[in-house]
Amino acid sequence: MKIKNPFDHSSVLLLSLSLLWAIVLFLIGAWWVYLLMHYENILAHTDRLKITKMIIWEGGSFIILLLLLSVSFLLLYLKDQRKTKSLQAFFASLSHELKTPLASIRLQSEVINEILSSKNDPTLNKLSARLIEDTGKLETQMDKILQLSRIERGGELNLTTLKLIPFIKNVAKKLGNSLSIDIDSINPDISIVADEFALELIIKNLLENTRIHSKSQNVKIKIEEKNSDVILIYQDEGEFMGDKSKLGTLFYKFNSSKGSGIGLYLTNKLLDKMKGELKISGDKNLIFTLRFKSGEDLRA
Amino acid sequence: MLNILIVEDEENLGSTLEEYLRGLGHKCVWAKSGSEATLLFKKNSPNLVLMDIGLPDTNGLKLASLFRKERKDFVLLFLSALNDPETKVEALEIGAEDYITKPFALKELILRLERILKTQASFETLPEEIVHGPLKIWFRRYEVKDGNGNIIALSQKECAILELLYKKHNVAVPREEIIEKIWGEDKFPSNRTVDNYIVKLRKWCESDPNRSIEIQSIRSIGYKLTINHE
Numbered sequence: 315m316k317i318k319n320p321f322d323h324s325s326v327l328l329l330s331l332s333l334l335w336a337i338v339l340f341l342i343g344a345w346w347v348y349l350l351m352h353y354e355n356i357l358a359h360t361d362r363l364k365i366t367k368m369i370i371w372e373g374g375s376f377i378i379l380l381l382l383l384s385v386s387f388l389l390l391y392l393k394d395q396r397k398t399k400s401l402q403a404f405f406a407s408l409s410h411e412l413k414t415p416l417a418s419i420r421l422q423s424e425v426i427n428e429i430l431s432s433k434n435d436p437t438l439n440k441l442s443a444r445l446i447e448d449t450g451k452l453e454t455q456m457d458k459i460l461q462l463s464r465i466e467r468g469g470e471l472n473l474t475t476l477k478l479i480p481f482i483k484n485v486a487k488k489l490g491n492s493l494s495i496d497i498d499s500i501n502p503d504i505s506i507v508a509d510e511f512a513l514e515l516i517i518k519n520l521l522e523n524t525r526i527h528s529k530s531q532n533v534k535i536k537i538e539e540k541n542s543d544v545i546l547i548y549q550d551e552g553e554f555m556g557d558k559s560k561l562g563t564l565f566y567k568f569n570s571s572k573g574s575g576i577g578l579y580l581t582n583k584l585l586d587k588m589k590g591e592l593k594i595s596g597d598k599n600l601i602f603t604l605r606f607k608s609g610e611d612l613r614a
Numbered sequence: 615m616l617n618i619l620i621v622e623d624e625e626n627l628g629s630t631l632e633e634y635l636r637g638l639g640h641k642c643v644w645a646k647s648g649s650e651a652t653l654l655f656k657k658n659s660p661n662l663v664l665m666d667i668g669l670p671d672t673n674g675l676k677l678a679s680l681f682r683k684e685r686k687d688f689v690l691l692f693l694s695a696l697n698d699p700e701t702k703v704e705a706l707e708i709g710a711e712d713y714i715t716k717p718f719a720l721k722e723l724i725l726r727l728e729r730i731l732k733t734q735a736s737f738e739t740l741p742e743e744i745v746h747g748p749l750k751i752w753f754r755r756y757e758v759k760d761g762n763g764n765i766i767a768l769s770q771k772e773c774a775i776l777e778l779l780y781k782k783h784n785v786a787v788p789r790e791e792i793i794e795k796i797w798g799e800d801k802f803p804s805n806r807t808v809d810n811y812i813v814k815l816r817k818w819c820e821s822d823p824n825r826s827i828e829i830q831s832i833r834s835i836g837y838k839l840t841i842n843h844e
Contacts, residue, residue, distance in 0.1 A: 410668075413695035417716035418627035424720035425634055453717050457697070464698060472699030475804035484802065488719075505804035511697055511715070609804045 336384030347373035402463040409460045420449045471509035471587045475609035485517040499537035505609030506544045512584040519577040528552030548602040619660035620644040621651040648672030667694040678708050686755045689730050711770040747826030747843045761822035779839035788836040
C-alpha cells in the first residue's frame, strides 16, 4: 500500500473548488440573463419595458450576489492559509525556544551522570540515566514537530550520500533501547542519497514504533540494491489492529494513548523529498518498505 | 589543551559548558553576547570558538564571518537550535568544522574536541609554510597558494584531508581511513562524499603546470599524493 494523505493537497483543492464554484455560478447567471434577453420579444407581449427592467435588475443582483459569495470564499481561503502559516511558524519558534533549555537540561544531566558514575550509587545512576533517556525522547518529539512545520512550509533538505548500515546502527545505539536488530545485506557499504537529519528521524521513528507497539523487541531489516535504488524492508513482530488505509495520515493513531500521529506522515514526506518512497504491506504484522536513491548515482 | 571561546546567551547552558570544559583542562572563556564575544576574541585569541547562532545583539553566522576575516587559524564549531539545511550550509561555508544541533550529547561534543586536538597537534609537527614549486601550503592558517599565485582558503575537512595525504605521500590512503580519521566514528559519509572533497584539492594541484604535487585516484582503494618537486 502506497501512503496517500487525504490532506496533502487540501488547500489547493479548496482554492480550486472555490474558483470552480465562482466560474460555474457566474456562467449560469450570465446564461440566464442571456436567455431572458434573447427571448424578451416573446415574453414581452404586454409590458416590454417592465420585463426588460426586471431582467436587468434581477440578473444584475444575481451576478453581484454570486460574485460577493465567491469573493468571500476566496477571502476565507486566504485567511485560512495565513492562520495555518502563523500556526506553523509558532510551532517552529516554540520548538526552537524549547530546544536551548532542553540542551541545558541534557548537558547538566550528562555532567551529573558522569560525576555519579564514580560514586557507585546504583539508584542515582539509574535516575540520571533515565533523565538523559527522557530528554532524548523529548528531543525526538520536538524534532518531528520542527521538521513537520518546515516541510509543510516548503522547506528543502540537504541531500548528500551516506552509508546506510553504519548509520542505522549508530541511530539504534544513540536510542539506547533494548531492541535486537538483525540487518541482512550483501553489501555492507551500501550508500544512499539522503539528508542526514531526516534519515535519523525516519530510522528513529521506525525503531520507536517497534519499542512502543511491539511486545517482542526483535527487528529484521533487509537491505538490497535494485537498479539505481536501495530498498530497505523493515519488519518487527508487532500486531496492528487499526485501519491500514489510514496509516500515514496526519494525526492518525490506532492506539490513542501512544504516539503523536505524525511519525509515518513525516516519514512519507521526508522520503518524498529524498526522491524515495514508503510502502506499507502486510495485515496484522506490518512490513515497511523504504525506497531510497542509490548513493552511487549522485554525481560530484 | 585548547583555548576555547564559548558564545552562548543561555545562562545555564553557557556556564555548565564553561565549567565542564575547564574541568577537562581547557582554557575557557564565555561570552553572552556578540559584543562581549568580539572583545574576548581579540583579547584571548582562542583556537576554538563554540558559536551559538541566535544571539541577543547579533547573528552568530555574521559574527563568525567577522572573526574569520580577522583570523583563519582557529576552529569554528556551531552549537545551535536551528537545524534547517540552509543555515547548516551557510555555517559550513563560513568555514565551520562542524554544526552541532541542540540539544547535543556531551559525548558528541567531546569527540569533536578530541579530533580537533589531534588535528591541531598534527599540524604542529609540520612546518609553518610548505613549498613545492609554485604551490604553497599553510596548514595552520587553513590556506594554500595555487600555481597562479592565488591564495585559496580551505575548509577544516579539506585541510585535514590534505594533511593526511601529505604526511603519507607516495602511499595509497584508503577512503575508509580518510573517513575514519577526518569524520570520526559517528559520521557516515559515503566514498563519493570523500571524492567531492578531493575534487577541490586536485584542482589546486593541477593549477601548477609542472605538477609539483599530484593527487591520484587508486582504483577501488583511495588516493595517493605524490610530490614530484621537493
